[in-house]
Amino acid sequence: MPKRGAPPEVNAGSMADIAFLLLIFFLVTTTIETDAGLDRMLPPIEPPETDVVIKQKNIFEVIINKNGQLFADEELLEVSQLREKAMAFLDNGGAPSGTADYCNYCQGARNASSSDNPSKAIISLKNDRETPYGTYITVQNEIVGAYNDLRNRESQRLFKRDFTSMEAAYLNPETPESLKDDLKEKVKTIQDLFPQKFSEAETSNN
Amino acid sequence: MSKFSKKKDGDIPAVSTASLPDIVFMLLFFFMTVTVMKDSSLKVDNILPNANEIKKLEKKDRIIYIYAGAPTQEYQKVFGTETKIQLNDKFANATDVGDYILSERAKKPQELQNVLTTALKVDKNANMGIISDIKLELRKVNALKVNYTTYEGDAFRNLQ
Numbered sequence: 001m002p003k004r005g006a007p008p009e010v011n012a013g014s015m016a017d018i019a020f021l022l023l024i025f026f027l028v029t030t031t032i033e034t035d036a037g038l039d040r041m042l043p044p045i046e047p048p049e050t051d052v053v054i055k056q057k058n059i060f061e062v063i064i065n066k067n068g069q070l071f072a073d074e075e076l077l078e079v080s081q082l083r084e085k086a087m088a089f090l091d092n093g094g095a096p097s098g099t100a101d102y103c104n105y106c107q108g109a110r111n112a113s114s115s116d117n118p119s120k121a122i123i124s125l126k127n128d129r130e131t132p133y134g135t136y137i138t139v140q141n142e143i144v145g146a147y148n149d150l151r152n153r154e155s156q157r158l159f160k161r162d163f164t165s166m167e168a169a170y171l172n173p174e175t176p177e178s179l180k181d182d183l184k185e186k187v188k189t190i191q192d193l194f195p196q197k198f199s200e201a202e203t204s205n206n
Numbered sequence: 207m208s209k210f211s212k213k214k215d216g217d218i219p220a221v222s223t224a225s226l227p228d229i230v231f232m233l234l235f236f237f238m239t240v241t242v243m244k245d246s247s248l249k250v251d252n253i254l255p256n257a258n259e260i261k262k263l264e265k266k267d268r269i270i271y272i273y274a275g276a277p278t279q280e281y282q283k284v285f286g287t288e289t290k291i292q293l294n295d296k297f298a299n300a301t302d303v304g305d306y307i308l309s310e311r312a313k314k315p316q317e318l319q320n321v322l323t324t325a326l327k328v329d330k331n332a333n334m335g336i337i338s339d340i341k342l343e344l345r346k347v348n349a350l351k352v353n354y355t356t357y358e359g360d361a362f363r364n365l366q
Contacts, residue, residue: 016223019230026234030241035263035325037355045345068365079365129335133328134255134364136337137354141257141361148259173264200341 038140043199057113058120060089064139066130079138086146089114090121090194105154105193118150122197143198150194155186163190250275250292255330256359263353268322270310270349272303274336275329289332291340300339304347311349323351330364 062082063071070077072085093106095116103117115121123143127136148164155163169175170183252275263269273292277285281297291298293306311319324344328337344352 012224012227015227016230019227019234023230023234023237026237026241030237035269035353035355036260036358037263037325037353038257038259039261039323039351039353042341042345042350042352044348044350080362127334127338129333129338131334132330132364133332133334133337134330136334137255137257137330137356138361138364140354141259141356144259168261171261171264 038137038144040140040198040200054122055116055120057094058115058122060086060115060121060123062123062125062139062143064125064127064131064135066128068132068135070139079135079142082139082142083146083149086123086143087150089123090118090146091150092121093117105157107153118194119192119197122199124199144196147194147196147198151190154193155190158189159186163187166190247295248273248278248292249281249295249297250277250290251329251331252327253329253331254327254355254357255361255364257354257356257361258358259361260356260358261353263323263325263355267314268318269353270307270322270324271327272306272324272340273327274332274340276331289329289336291336300336300343303340303343307344307347307349321351322349323353324349325353325355327355 060073062073065071070079070082072082073089077085088108091106091108092114093103093108093110093116094112094114095101095103096112101117101120106118108114125139125143151163155161155166159166166183167187170180170187175183250273252273274289275292276282276287277290277297285297291300291303293302298306307324311322314322326337326340341352344350
């Protein structure tokens with residue numbers, strides 16, 4: 001019993017109920033999600049002022065039809081083979097030694113009828129209006145994967161670290177500024193070795 | 207009256223619940239910090255495809271979301287089963303995407319307006335036609351940075 005004259009104690013028994021109410025409110029209105037996905041840049045709508053002539057051998061054309069079948073570089077392909085084919089194309093380095101386009105870090109077949117240099121090589125992706133989105137993402141994933149595999153290889157050779165982990169660290173807002181400057185340079189170096197030249201043409205209607 | 211009065215025999219002391227609020231508050235703060243508010247309820251099916259070469263979308267304030275997919279069961283009577291676009295809380299046509307992007311962009315602070323990313327959350331069973339329409343609209347308003355939002359997983363599962 002409190003002494004007479006002292007203020008009466010506030011009953012805190014319902015505090016738990018109030019807190020539970022708040023907790024349940026937050027549980028139902030929130031979602032635990034970290035979004036992730038494939039980053040892409042769309043081409044600007046204005047056509048470039050000067051027409052660039054691109055040699056046919058520097059273009060790797062991937063077409064997905066409405067049944068999700070893949071037609072790449074003039075042959076029918078399984079999606080599982082695409083990464084390998086794309087890597088062989090990008091890493092080809094067909095320009096002969098001594099020319100301006102010579103690629104000194106390429107480890108490919110150096111086939112004269114395939115791409116000259118990774119910086120010239122373009123992957124063009126075409127799809128039908130009926131193509132399922134899932135297939136399209138798989139193909140995109142494989143092409144990004146081909147670039148990442150090649151970049152990781154060069155990154156391991158030059159900096160003894162995977163490109164993907166460097167890029168993730170660079171993009172992470174929690175990385176300290178001092179580290180970021182160093183990473184930025186390395187990421188840029190690798191990106192210049194294998195630039196993502198990846199064109200998404202307008203959809204065909206047939 | 208003695209200060210140390212004897213307890214009665216056989217009386218079990220009650221479990222103190224005084225710390226219960228503290229425990230619940232701890233849970234509450236945990237959920238408040240790890241979760242984000244849901245901004246719109248989905249009116250379309252949204253099973254995202256899987257991919258493994260993905261990048262995390264940091265900085266939620268720089269993202270504009272566009273959803274697409276077949277309408278969910280309750281909306282199928284009105285809107286059919288064709289793939290539809292959802293902007294904020296309502297269904298929209300591809301032609302509305304440009305205006306939506308512009309109005310969302312205007313809401314963001316000046317310094318972020320040039321670094322916005324458009325996250326496309328598209329159901330894996332949607333067809334590419336609608337994506338192409340969205341992409342064309344995005345290019346018209348110069349919102350060129352897109353992210354095809356996916357789940358993390360084996361990309362070949364999309365083909366089944």
